[in-house]
Amino acid sequence: MRLIIGGGTLAGKPQLLFIHGIGSARTSDVELREWSTSLANGARAAGHADLVSGLTQSWAAETRFANYSDLFYRADAQGAADGISEEELPLLLALLEEMTQELGHQAELAGDRRSGDIIDSARAQIRAAVEPDAVQGQGLFAVVRRAGNAVTTLLQLPGLRQASQWTSGVQLLPVLSQVGRYLARKEPDDAGQGLDVRIRERVLSGLDPSRPLIVISHSLGTVVAYEALHMYTGRVPLWITLGSPLAMGALVLQRLAPRPPQTPAGVERWLNFWDRDDIVVARPRLERWMEANALGVVPVTARADTHGLWTHTATKYLAHKDVAGPVAETLKNL
Template sequence: MTRIAVVHGIGQTNREPVLLQQEFGEALKSCLLEAGRADLACRIHTPNPSARLARDSNLISVDLAYYADVFTTPNTQGAADPFIGLTSEQRDLAEELSMLWLYELAEDPAHSANAQAQRELSALTGAGREQQGIGKRAARTAVSSLSRVRWLATSGLWLTQRLFFRDLVEVVRYMTDEEIREQVSGRLVAVCDSDTKVLIAHSLGSVVAYDYLCRQEDSMPVPSLLITLGSPLGLRSVIYDRLSKRPPAFPEFVPRWVNVSDKNDLVATKSDISQLFPDVHGFGRSIESLVVNNGRRSHDAFRYLAHKSVGELVSSVL
């Protein structure tokens, strides 16, 4: 049986894993059809993740590494402070990331959120306040300032302020808590084996996939192709500088990596990340960049999977 492993991104806490896996399966069928590969699309199968079926060489199994439940903290749902239980380091990281994204929007005159982001920044760093760049004092209100940018809802990132806070917490906890990293990595270990030909990772899931692949040794299963969608791996101080592999590099045993981004995807602000992850193993590999247009929902995983070009990538190794 050929397998495709999928790692979801942020914001899936309230989703049923089986249903989410089925959605990814349907999306992959559609993208293979777009690529003219009906012969592969008809073989896509989404088994119940709790029951691995007997191997059928004709099927292409879509296996979801679901990890959102790892972030569920008892007795904090509905709390007035969305950052309850976070350390000062984690709060500062949330604030730094928010300020970084606010600056990204404010410095892009072509972006539809540019004007509002500039107003929020002006209010944040303006009259009576010392200019601090991404300093802690300014960043502490950057979270709420960014959450007020209306474009975030229409882009498919966060429909409400509460969802924005929740997902921001997921990012900072993953990047700062080694125990959480280990638990999440275990979910990916559980769905990858020697039959896994493609690993597709969206958003924070691309960080999860990168950490997982860098831990693999020669005897362990690795996919023939890594596809990252809407990846934040290029965010230097918040993500890149905190990756488990130091210094970051192209994963040793992965033959090919394609990074897919949308120019309006705030999470994937850097589309070409090849120079950030050099091939230090001498195989001459480089991360390939594919830029797509997802329309208004620039960060949506299923919009990324709707492109013919992505279907062609997937089909190339099946």
């Protein structure tokens, strides 16, 4: 690999793209610094201390943070309850149902009866919210409140209950709804482009297909990356997905484009990581749900338990040596 320092030519220099997931509005330069620093810390832990400055200073690759968070904030949210519209509610409730199913499965595998009881309680609240006449009989605000209570119950799980990012499920609901809003492929702008189209354009903007691209995507960003990379014509020596909901049945998997679900053509290696305490991950083993591309590439899934509070953050994953190590190795081999 040829490291280019300062204002030298970019010809042949690798590209490193960070794609964020659900969350509040972000500041690009702050996020780029935090993601790069976490990745550098993970590289050091993986035995690549020589690449720390290259990652933090963007010498090893031209690094960019694809920020589309502002596109989720609407000037007109009429008819919404706590940021959730009646149209968004069914997809959000389906997401919650899949989340609790997977969390319950993981608790059962671990023999964790206490967590199982918490999850069962949350699932009962979600089922009550999804009754056919729930919205008509109770009103939108009542259903959203019940769904919020279910998420608040889930936040009592070990590893989540002391999370400082959200103190209640009602605060978290609009953030979780971003998955459904992207896949609804609506919310057109003045030019008629849907929210999903605008997000993918933001992600792909400025990339150079003549240079190798490493992609690290998180949460909803893995869904965005999946669809964007199917449009991308350049080489992708490494794609890393973190805390991905890609295999979430009818909610995500069956709504992906293109179909059937398949590794994007340019991807040469796909590593997928998940944390047991990550509340957003369901069906973590993506290789069971993805067809290989022409190169024979399918996802390779591994757990990367971070043992931190609120594990559904990209920086927790990036600082893990098993995540950062392959990035460092790929950069050194380009």
